[in-house]
Amino acid sequence: MTVRTKTKREKLAEREEAIVSAARKMFHERGMQAAKMADIAAAAGVAEGTLYLYFKNKEALFAAVVTRHWEDLTEGASRVVAEVDTPRDQLAALAQFTLRRILDDWKLFELSFVLHYGSGDTSDATDKRAYVRIFDGIIERGIDRGDFSPEAPVRLLRDLFFGTMEYAVRSMLRSGKQDDEPAALAMLLKATDGVLMPTAEPQKADLADRLEAAVARLEAMSNR
């Protein structure tokens, strides 16, 4: 019996898998609007009505696809980040991974925006939550270790980090120049450094002022 119920559950899971998989393909190929429920059903080898047994409506099916995509991304990012030690390197690794994946899979990334923009739901992207948390973790650890300034505005940095990357990818795809990737990463890290480790330059200048002042005192003494 346990075996039989399990088989039954597995059957349902398989069907759901087939549906999501077919939906993913269709949405990817044709976008949210152009992908028809009838096509998805056909591709999944299922009657149209069956879709509605597994997902409330088209949008819910769409959301399932997007959610799964973000889960994949999160897993990949976790692995990459775990491979290096210092928070600074982790940040660089996360940036590189994210940029690459967004570039490779822009279409799907785009779709995740359609989901939240398109229909006026203000419900935030819970999909992204886990992904963003990786970033937060790196920053927090960096602050704890003393690598980063304790006043670092984590939330704002997050926006800087991901916002810049999304726009950079969009620019690259538009202009067709994907070779700017290293330059973009370098700039992003330089910018975050500017916020994470501030006030290095002023201190240096200050240092020079103090030294010159000291010399001036010597001069004044000698000239006396």
Added chain:
Amino acid sequence: MTVRTKTKREKLAEREEAIVSAARKMFHERGMQAAKMADIAAAAGVAEGTLYLYFKNKEALFAAVVTRHWEDLTEGASRVVAEVDTPRDQLAALAQFTLRRILDDWKLFELSFVLHYGSGDTSDATDKRAYVRIFDGIIERGIDRGDFSPEAPVRLLRDLFFGTMEYAVRSMLRSGKQDDEPAALAMLLKATDGVLMPTAEPQKADLADRLEAAVARLEAMSNR
């Protein structure tokens, strides 16, 4: 005759204005999908078929609304930027203006994304072109004047600038904390500074020069 044709043109222009205006309101209130062409026609005091005499389809009408919004933004930004002198201040002014306007009118801003994301047109946002050019102009002028490093990667900076702001606004709206606005602006400018005025090396060299000069003075004195 000239008068009559003018009157005719004006009449057509008026009707178009009424349509776009009604569409703007509807799209703003209900979003791209939920706003029905029938409703827009009714709101504009026009038959549904008439809409299609002025705009090819729903998307074209939508595009007209978005374009007009960006024209407004561009005009406002130009004015604000012209009011201050140094490129650095202009950048700050542009940032503040942009952030404020995106915050105030997020819904419409959102819609401009639906336009380009939603239907799989890779055609870039010509709407934004003029707006972005304001930013480019500031940077170029700054480089010419010597305020900014000549190696400044303008295109990437653009992505940093606008990407960060969009994400920041989204965060603020999500968390309901709009009081972070000054902090967000400060961080953004600090980050751009980090990229625009790198030259840590030159400063260091300068520092050494100054120290050596000071020492030389001491030496000269002692040798006297």
Added chain:
DNA sequence: GAACCGAATGAGCAACCCTCATTATTTCTG
């Protein structure tokens, strides 16, 4: 094998964008 129950089906409905034959309005002409 009969009764039961959840899963699956697909014809049909309602909503919506868009077209086009028809009607109204303006412009032109003699």
Added chain:
DNA sequence: CAGAAATAATGAGGGTTGCTCATTCGGTTC
């Protein structure tokens, strides 16, 4: 100014598409 010609506007109807629901199917139990 009358009537013809051209242009603008209309809205009923066509074609899609997302979704529902009465019906059928497949398997489990007694």
